[in-house]
Structure formats: structure tokens, C-alpha cells
Amino acid sequence: MDSMNRRAAEHPPSASADSSSSPSPASSAPHVPEEPEYLARYMVVKHSWRGRYKRILCISTSAIITLDPSTLSVTNSYDVATDYEGATPIIGRDDNSFEFNISVRTDGRGKFKGMKFSSRFRASILTELHRLRWNRIGAVAEFPVLHLRRRTGEWVPFKMKVTYVGLELIELKSGDLRWCLDFRDMNSPAIILLSDAYGKKNTEHGGFVLCPLYGRKSKAFQAASGTSTTAIISNLTKTAKSMVGLSLAVDSSQSLSVAEYIKRRAKEAVGAEETPCGGWSVTRLRSAAHGTLNVPGLGLGVGPKGGLGEQGDAVSRQLILSKVSLVERRPANYEVSI
Structure with a gap:
């Protein structure tokens, strides 16, 4: 897995009251904004004039957010529609360089400036960031x-x-x-x-x-x-x-x-010849392109063809369980379907 868990394990990324203070009544408790549904989260290193320090880079369809990993508090937040221009890799002399820039601005004003990060998951991060601008970029x-x-x-x-x-x-x-x-x-x-x-x-x-x-x-x-x-x-x-x-x-x-x-x-x-421990006939709900299309988020519903989204479809499959794997196979010829 090259990204962190989609949901925070402990706290939302908003600042909370001092834990030493006594609990307030529910009626007077401050409103905590709901955490957005992240497409992905990655551990990265931010490069700035203050030095290098770890951040959690959170990517959603509406915002790009960085969190302090020690407190999960928000350190920066940028609106995708108005404050995000694009992202590019910083090409080094060898393949061990994992630096990249995200071009952003604050509150929809001013010039876009590059924020520099590094991560061994750079290719996945840039893939997710490019998809945020999918309706504004054409084919190469x-x-x-x-x-x-x-x-x-x-x-x-x-x-x-x-x-x-x-x-x-x-x-x-x-x-x-x-x-x-x-x-x-x-x-x-x-x-x-x-x-x-x-x-x-x-x-x-x-x-x-x-x-x-x-x-x-x-x-x-x-x-x-x-x-x-x-x-x-x-x-x-x-x-x-x-x-x-x-x-x-x-x-x-x-x-x-x-x-x-x-x-x-x-x-x-x-596929591998493994002794089955069990098998089930199932219907797989696929996204477009025979299930190879990347599906962002969790809110994609069943479309007119019975699959995920407008172009997705549904196909019959067998799920075969062995001691080491769970394999999806075609019922007609027993071929592995991936």
C-alpha cells in the first residue's frame, strides 16, 4: 500500500480544546467540521526555508490539506477550484530523487507559488493530483x-x-x-x-x-x-x-x-495452480474500461448497465479461495480475471 489509511485513526485534523480542561456541555461544544472524504493520504517531507519536516498530504476532490503528523492539526489547506494550479516532478540526476512541486495560492488571491515536497510515493501522489484537474487538461x-x-x-x-x-x-x-x-x-x-x-x-x-x-x-x-x-x-x-x-x-x-x-x-x-479451499459464484460490479478505470472516492453509484458509474457493467465471476490468495476467475474458462 503506497498511501496511508483513508480515514484518520484517532482525531480529525481540526484544532481541539486543551485536554486538561473540564468537558463542556454538549450545547456549548464548538462545532467540529466533518473531515472530507480523502482520495488518498501520503506521508511526505516538506522542504521550506525553515528546513525539512514531515507532513501528511491529504488529497480530496475539494481540497489539498497538509497535517502535522504528531498532532493531526491542519498546517495548510488549499481549495482545489481556486487555489490549486498543478503539480510537477522535480527531475534529479538519478531515479533516487523523489522531489515534486505543488503550485498553490491562498484564498484565491495572488500569484501561484510552488510548495516543494519529497516522497517515495511521488508517482502516485502526482497521479492523484493530476486527476484533480482532469476536466482542465487534455490528452498528451x-x-x-x-x-x-x-x-x-x-x-x-x-x-x-x-x-x-x-x-x-x-x-x-x-x-x-x-x-x-x-x-x-x-x-x-x-x-x-x-x-x-x-x-x-x-x-x-x-x-x-x-x-x-x-x-x-x-x-x-x-x-x-x-x-x-x-x-x-x-x-x-x-x-x-x-x-x-x-x-x-x-x-x-x-x-x-x-x-x-x-x-x-x-x-x-x-494463473497459479493452487489448491482451492472454497469457491463462490458472484457478480462483479465493474467501473468503465472493463474495471480498469480509476474510481475516485466511495460515492459512485450503480449505473444503467449495472456497474459502477455511467459506463460500468456487471459480469459473472467465481471467487476462488486458496491458502495464500483470493482469486477472481471467469466461469466459462476458469481464467484469472485481473
Whole structure:
């Protein structure tokens, strides 16, 4: 887990009365504002003219708040709509630098100024902060691509959209979001180049594989007419570095053909062979893009398709419990679904 608990364990972040004073009657007790529903909270180090000190960075849809971790009292609060301009990584000489800036101002007045922080969770923090401005920022780039369907071996045309925080796969006819992947959720290597039909490591004709973390399945792509594999990979790596401070590793050492990748991908789909302790037939409520769309907050209701939000859907699944894991599988073929 790269963020702290969503709810404060002990006290709200507002100042409280001296604990040594006698309790006041309920009628005269000061009103304590309700703690906002945080999207995420992270332990960070703030850099200022006074030095470096720890803070809890709290991110909600309405405010960016910093707390003193020793008292949980609010040290700074900025309204997202009026006092927050954006966030950027500070690129150091090596990948061990985790500094970033948040551009803010106070009470909707004056110029925006950068607040400097550092955290090993920088990529996740910047991802959440960029999403606060989602309606004000556009796509970084769009590319026509071909996506390999493992079961049929077909290359199907899609549009790949590169965003501030990752990439989205868009269906051409409907414009629906089919799949998405954040830069922070990419493995190392993040991209593997495929060899061409003759086994040569040809960047343009072999295609490439995107490799997610957390057990999610990899996906293979080729550049469609009008672009190149080199252009797509270059844009992905540059955007990840400049927007969330991540260096995506590209592996060009493997002579992995499409046929070999399909065999490897089939083993990924089946998943680990673990002895089941129990199993249940369930209905999974998914968000858009087959459940890969990030869902902020806890207030998203059931939409018209039976899933989470307007574009979410509901699918039948089996939950299989073993001694080491709880696995979601498709009833039709027993494949792991992540």
C-alpha cells in the first residue's frame, strides 16, 4: 500500500480544546467540521526555508490539506477550484530523487507559488493530483494502434490515448474506453519489444508489450498506419518522466515473437495452480474500461448497465479461495480475471 489509511485513526485534523480542561456541555461544544472524504493520504517531507519536516498530504476532490503528523492539526489547506494550479516532478540526476512541486495560492488571491515536497510515493501522489484537474487538461497525444487479441490472433484497430498519468485504449466505432493503465502501475520492464515474423528485433514491425503490475495481464500492440512504434514508445517514456517522474524501462534484449508471446500470455491467464479451499459464484460490479478505470472516492453509484458509474457493467465471476490468495476467475474458462 503506497498511501496511508483513508480515514484518520484517532482525531480529525481540526484544532481541539486543551485536554486538561473540564468537558463542556454538549450545547456549548464548538462545532467540529466533518473531515472530507480523502482520495488518498501520503506521508511526505516538506522542504521550506525553515528546513525539512514531515507532513501528511491529504488529497480530496475539494481540497489539498497538509497535517502535522504528531498532532493531526491542519498546517495548510488549499481549495482545489481556486487555489490549486498543478503539480510537477522535480527531475534529479538519478531515479533516487523523489522531489515534486505543488503550485498553490491562498484564498484565491495572488500569484501561484510552488510548495516543494519529497516522497517515495511521488508517482502516485502526482497521479492523484493530476486527476484533480482532469476536466482542465487534455490528452498528451493520440496514436492509431493495433491490439493483439490472444484467443484469435487478430490485430484489431484501436486508438491509444496518452494522458498525464498513463494511457487509455479507445474503441474506434463507439469511442468507449476499453482499457487503461497508469504509469505508476507499470512493471519493470514496462515495455518489451517484440521481434518481427522472421525473429529479428525490428522495432517498427514487431510491436511491443505493455506490462502492468499487481497481476494484471500484459497486452501487445503494433503501430498502425500513420505512426510508428518508436514514436509511441518515445511519447510514453517522455510523458511518464515529465508528468509523474517515472523512468519506464524498455526491454529490447528479448527475441520474443508474437507466437511466443501468445503462449506466454496464455499461461498468465490461467494463473497459479493452487489448491482451492472454497469457491463462490458472484457478480462483479465493474467501473468503465472493463474495471480498469480509476474510481475516485466511495460515492459512485450503480449505473444503467449495472456497474459502477455511467459506463460500468456487471459480469459473472467465481471467487476462488486458496491458502495464500483470493482469486477472481471467469466461469466459462476458469481464467484469472485481473
